[in-house]
Amino acid sequence: MFWILIFSALLISSLGLFMLLSKKHILSILIGIELILNGINLIFIVVAKTQSSFLADIMIMFILVITACEVAIGLAIFILNQRLNKTIDIGELDSLRD
Secondary structure (H helix, E strand, C coil): CHHHHHHHHHHHHHHHHHHHHHCCEHHHHHHHHHHHHHHHHHHHHHHHHHHCCHHHHHHHHHHHHHHHHHHHHHHHHHHHHHHHHCCCEHHHHHHHHC
């Protein structure tokens, strides 16, 4: 059961990495980052259950907080880009600097 969960976590993380590198839309990139972080969290959960360690629990909570902050900032950028440029393409983000 341990290796099945580890392989599924690696599959989730690799799928997130593929989405992060191959898409040009902001939402797809955010979803890719979320999948990577959730795969890492799954690895930490499996290790915490097998080792009975509290350090993994702390790392899981830390990653969840980072994930929530990333989603809030990413969606704010997405909404701002959608309102100003009328597109969700990542190539138009340079116009938000002004």
